[in-house]
Amino acid sequence: MLVGYDPTWPEQFERIARQIRALGDADWTIEHIGSTAIPGMRAKPIIDVAVRIRDLDDFEIHSQALQGGGWRRGSAVRSHPVMILEADGIRSAIAHFFVEGEWDAVHQRLLRDWLRSHPDDADRYSHAKCDAVAAAARGASTYNAAKTPVIQEIVDRARAARGLPSVPVYDK
Known part of the structure; x- marks a missing residue:
């Protein structure tokens, strides 16, 4: 379900980032990604974050503490570790963990930056x-698969602009 932009999403992100740093590594770089990071955009009310880790061992070292703080491993994403925060069965945040060497080319970050500067x-x-929500409701596609062609096109332009x-x- 998509909802109208909530001006408290940036504050929610800051709270989540503080929690992840407290449970994980205080030096991790954490950024707000996903549709809730785009001012004015309708979105699922789930805060997505990108966390820059040194390597996968860095993630593994801290994953137990994150789990102790309510985060659980999850997602069908294959390219990087993902943890999910839920309360009473309602997902409120998703943390994507990317190693330093991949950070500058992470498509979620590139998409966010592109959408913030390209209103069309x-x-x-x-x-x-919105079309993806409708397609998923009809059973014609999953939400993520239905929106992927547009994401791919936009990310391709964002990547080309950076050489x-x-x-x-799509990595599920």
């Missing part, structure tokens, strides 16, 4: 998200 693409993506090659964005 942000509008196009917002419409694609990076195209890579598949």
Whole structure:
């Protein structure tokens, strides 16, 4: 379910980032990603964050403490570790952990930056998200799969603008 932009999402992100740093590593770089990071965009009310870790061992060292703080490993994502925060069965946050060497090319970060500076693409993506909700409701596709073609196109442009090659964005 998509909801209208909530101006408290940046504050929610800050609280989540503080919690992750307290449970994990105080030096981790943590950024707000996903649709809740795009001012004015409709979104699922789930705060997505990108966490820069040194390597996968860095994640493993801290994953137990994160689990103790209510985070659980989850997601069908194959390219990087993901942890989910839920309360009473309602997902409130998703943390994506990326190793330092991949950080500058993380497509979730590139998409966020592109949408913040290209309002026409942000509008196009917002419409694609609404269409994806409808497709999922009809059983024609999953929400993520239905919006992927538009994400791929936008990320390809964002990557090209930085001199990076195209890579598949769907990794489930």
